[in-house]
Amino acid sequence: MPRPIRIDFVSDISCPWCIIGLRGLEIALERLGDAVEADIHFQPFELNPAMAPEGENIVEHIGRKYGATPEQSAANRATIRERAASLGFTMAMTDTSRIYNSFDAHRLLHWAGIEGRQAALKHALFDSYFTNGEDISDHAVLIAAAARAGLDTDEAKAILTSDRYAAEVREAERLWQGRGIQSVPAIVIDNRYLISGGQPPESFEQALRQIAAEPVQA
Numbered sequence: 254m255p256r257p258i259r260i261d262f263v264s265d266i267s268c269p270w271c272i273i274g275l276r277g278l279e280i281a282l283e284r285l286g287d288a289v290e291a292d293i294h295f296q297p298f299e300l301n302p303a304m305a306p307e308g309e310n311i312v313e314h315i316g317r318k319y320g321a322t323p324e325q326s327a328a329n330r331a332t333i334r335e336r337a338a339s340l341g342f343t344m345a346m347t348d349t350s351r352i353y354n355s356f357d358a359h360r361l362l363h364w365a366g367i368e369g370r371q372a373a374l375k376h377a378l379f380d381s382y383f384t385n386g387e388d389i390s391d392h393a394v395l396i397a398a399a400a401r402a403g404l405d406t407d408e409a410k411a412i413l414t415s416d417r418y419a420a421e422v423r424e425a426e427r428l429w430q431g432r433g434i435q436s437v438p439a440i441v442i443d444n445r446y447l448i449s450g451g452q453p454p455e456s457f458e459q460a461l462r463q464i465a466a467e468p469v470q471a
Contacts (some may be wrong), residue, residue: 255290258466259388263429263439264387264419266355269344271380273451276340276440281457289465295371296429297422298437306390308351312354323348336451343384353382353390359397360418363425365404371403386444 264271282291301314303416315326318463330346356379365374377398378461387394399409412418429439431466440448440457448460 255287256459256469257290257292258295258464259443261296261429261444262293263298263434263441264437265298265300266375266382267300267352268298268347268437269308269337269383270451272342272344272383273333273336273340274440275375275379275456276337276342277452278440278457281461282455283459284454285465289461293353293429294366295352296377297426298429298434298439299355299426300358300437301354302356304352304354304390306354307377308353308388308390309347310427311346311350311352312348314352316357335337335445337383337451340454342379345386347386351388352384353388355389356387356422357392357395357413358421359422360412361399361409362409363418363421364412365399366400368404370402370404374404377401384399400426401421 258356261273262279264275272314278434282289286290312323312326315321315329321329327348330344334344334346360377362371362374365371378389378395380401381398387397389395392410395413396406400406432441434441436449438449438451440450442461442464446460446464447456
């Protein structure tokens with residue numbers, strides 16, 4: 254009988270290590286087969302909550318925020334691109350790419366969770382941003398991603414043109430920050446175990462096998 258496991262995946266759409274971590278987790282779960290039955294919930298985290306509507310050039314942003322030179326930024330992107338490719342994801346960011354505000358994307362993800370399409374929308378948004386270089390704060394981009402995820406586009410538009418789920422997203426952000434999450438991806442398993450960063454599938458698989466072998470908590 255599969256071991257039920259709850260996984261809270263705390264992440265941001267604009268975080269490249271988050272898609273790397275997600276693919277690592279998904280591949281690990283595929284390898285585990287029937288050993289576990291994972292219930293994944295995507296939780297919101299904003300790396301840049303004060304980002305202006307027009308966004309910011311990625312090289313300028315990384316330089317200002319972390320002190321990285323353009324050469325260091327390019328080298329980091331190359332590393333990320335190779336890691337993503339090894340996991341079957343195309344990362345197409347360049348030195349002209351931009352960082353955008355992701356709050357509305359998180360509002361749509363909250364709704365997608367209610368509709369049972371959260372994972373599909375998460376992947377669609379990662380594709381929009383990292384593979385296609387689209388502005389994930391643009392409502393047309395978000396609605397198109399919702400369509401690819403099998404969600405109702407009229408409802409998506411209605412949500413985006415209102416403040417629906419804004420309070421819920423803010424509350425969830427405060428909750429996870431209050432639990433000590435300061436960087437992403439942060440993968441919390443059964444509300445007890447934390448796996449941080451874009452780990453490879455082997456690391457996730459080992460951790461999940463160990464957890465699955467433990468008695469289920471009442």
